[in-house]
Structures are given as C-alpha cells and as structure tokens.
C-alpha cells in the first residue's frame with residue numbers, strides 16, 4: 001500500500017492538461033480561464049459624471065454664486081462645446097464631462113430659475129467626476145488560470161471581450177459495476193440496491209466543471225465489463241466504481257489490464273478508500289478505479305479525483321485545500337491508514353460522527369467536513385487544532 005501523498009503524485013504524473021477552446025462570453029461563467037485576457041479599451045473612455053447635476057468650472061466657486069446653463073449632457077449624448085467660468089451644463093450620471101468643466105455640482109445643491117442656477121450655502125465637497133480609465137486602462141489583464149465568476153464576466157464584458165479562451169471541459173465517463181445495482185427509479189429485486197455513488201460523483205464532477213456521463217451499469221462478469229469499457233469513446237477519464245477489492249467477483253482491475261490498462265498503483269494506506277487503483281487505458285485515457293462502498297467512493301472523489309480534474313483544467317497540482325478547526329471532543333488514536341473521518345464543523349468546532357462505517361451515505365450527507373487524521377496519530381484531546389476538507 002502506498003501513502004495518499006504518493007498516490008496523488010502518481011495520479012498527477014498520469015494527468016494531461018486539456019487544450020484551450022474559445023466560448024462566447026455568455027457561456028464562460030464557471031469555466032477555467034486558460035490564458036490572460038486584455039482590455040481593448042479604457043473604462044470609462046472619457047471623464048464621466050458620477051451624479052445628476054451641473055458641470056462647471058471650479059475656480060471661483062462659492063455659495064450663492066450663479067451660472068448660466070448653456071446646454072445638456074446625458075449618458076450617450078455628449079455636450080458638443082466647452083464650459084467657461086460662469087457657465088454650467090446640465091449633466092446626468094454617466095455622461096461625458098464637457099471640455100472646460102472640472103466639477104459636477106449635484107442638483108440638490110442648486111436652485112434653478114430659468115437658465116440660471118445658484119449654488120446653495122452648503123455645497124458638498126465632492127467633484128463627482130470619474131476619471132478616464134479610472135476602472136481599467138487598455139491592456140489591463142485578467143490573469144489565468146482562474147475559475148470565472150459572475151463578477152469576472154461583467155468585467156470582461158466591460159473590456160469588450162466577446163470571446164473567452166477557456167480550458168476544454170474534462171470529459172469523464174462514470175461506470176458503476178455490480179450485479180446488485182439498479183438505477184434510481186427502477187424496481188430493485190429483493191437482493192438489489194440502487195446505484196448511488198455514480199450520481200454523487202457525477203454531481204461532484206459537474207460542479208468541478210466536467211462533462212460527466214454515466215455509462216450503463218456493468219455486471220460482475222467479464223463480457224459485461226468489456227462491453228462497458230467499449231463505451232468510453234473520447235473520455236479523458238474513466239471512473240469505475242466497485243469491483244476493486246479482492247473478492248471473487250471483483251474483476252475491474254483484471255479486465256482493465258487485459259484490455260491494455262497500464263496500472264500505476266493499487267491500494268492506498270487510507271480509510272476509507274483502500275482499494276483505489278489508477279492507470280492509463282490502451283486509448284490513452286486515464287482510469288481511476290474507486291472502491292464500491294459509497295462513502296469510500298465519495299471521499300476518494302474529494303481527495304483524488306477533484307485534484308486531478310483541477311490539474312487537467314490547468315490549476316497547479318495540489319491536494320484538495322484544507323481548513324483548521326478545534327476538536328469538540330477527544331479523538332482516539334489512529335491506526336496505520338490515513339483516516340478521513342466524517343465530521344460536522346460549526347463556529348470553528350469540529351464534532352466527529354460516532355459511526356464511521358464507509359457505507360453510510362446518511363452520515364456523509366449530514367457531514368460538512370472530512371477530518372484528516374494522519375497514520376498512527378496519537379490520542380488527541382478536545383481543543384486540539386485539526387485539519388479538515390470542507391465538503
């Protein structure tokens with residue numbers, strides 16, 4: 001058995017970064033920006049009024065002073081002329097500030113009589129002008145790689161970037177294996193259960209930016225497994241679930257290797273998740289074989305599959321980020337495998353669930369954290385600072 005860190009290093013060695021594609025801005029949210037993008041223009045492209053009011057020349061401004069209103073500037077409609085001392089242009093938020101003017105007086109601070117405005121006694125101090133290029137200038141970049149968020153999309157739109165270079169979505173095929181499995185919505189026989197891990201992993205992978213599709217469930221025989229492997233098509237990654245352990249019906253590793261899979265490793269000093277395997281299939285796609293126990297499969301998804309997906313998308317090769325909390329109660333010493341324990345964190349205090357059996361999806365659903373407990377860690381008292389993966 002190899003350590004979790006070694007297994008991750010082997011997985012990264014198998015991982016290929018995916019190519020760049022261009023998508024319309026409206027489809028770029030949530031995608032991985034693959035290359036830096038550059039502003040094509042200054043924003044604002046002119047000095048713009050920040051308020052509704054009157055553009056004037058500051059020099060000599062005093063409460064009670066009057067100005068002649070000589071025209072109007074609205075957003076999208078500049079005033080075609082310049083403003084001299086003693087003159088004012090009626091101006092609205094977003095309009096270009098006319099030549100000569102260097103200040104906007106808000107309309108609340110004036111009284112108007114015909115074409116004459118008079119400044120009130122208590123003028124506010126602001127100039128209310130947004131300078132040309134005050135948000136960004138031509139050539140300013142958004143750095144890559146990064147997962148694009150709605151605020152980035154707004155910024156790129158403002159930069160006049162209509163087409164966005166993003167990393168192609170990883171294509172992942174997910175294969176559940178087992179004679180006991182039926183799909184949700186089907187009627188299971190008395191000795192059958194519903195396939196669950198595949199759906200949990202599909203959701204996890206879609207959240208991570210993948211195109212994740214479920215292959216038909218393969219049965220515990222060679223012919224069915226071989227037929228399923230045939231459906232991989234152009235997937236970058238095949239994830240198998242179950243059939244990974246040592247039982248007579250655990251055939252996934254054997255069949256994969258007979259079909260040309262080059263195995264990188266099998267079995268990890270980890271709980272849950274011991275019978276994890278990985279390698280490269282004959283067509284060059286990567287394969288990760290997850291254990292069948294539902295919690296084991298989902299934990300391996302967080303610990304191994306998501307870092308691989310991030311690396312495929314161009315992020316650095318790194319384990320899933322961890323946070324810290326303090327133990328709410330004593331934690332007994334650990335055995336020789338790194339233990340990922342289901343826990344709940346609230347206000348910085350981490351409480352472990354009593355039952356850590358790797359079949360219990362109800363507990364996984366109640367958990368919001370996986371406490372990472374190092375191999376052979378000693379008994380830890382309440383109050384010890386520990387690391388966890390938020391889930």
Ligand SMILES: Nc1nc2c(c(=O)[nH]1)N[C@H]1C(S)=C(S)[C@@H](COP(=O)(O)OP(=O)(O)OC[C@H]3O[C@@H](n4cnc5c(N)ncnc54)[C@H](O)[C@@H]3O)O[C@H]1N2
Pocket residue numbers: 176177178180181193194195196197198241242243244245246247250272273274275290291292293294296358
């Ligand atoms: N003698 C030994 N037995 C087992 C060992 C061992 O070292 N020696 N390891 C145990 C550990 S740890 C795990 S984890 C499991 C993993 O076994 P497999 O990967 O072969 O998984 P299966 O036997 O196919 O299934 C285990 C369990 O999970 C259920 N399952 C499988 N796939 C799904 C699915 N898609 N959705 C929902 N549930 C699924 C399956 O019905 C079984 O109950 O092996 C231990 N045994």
Ligand code: MOO
Pocket residue numbers: 270271272273274275291293296297358
């Ligand atoms: O490793 Mo198994 O995944 O402990 O249940």
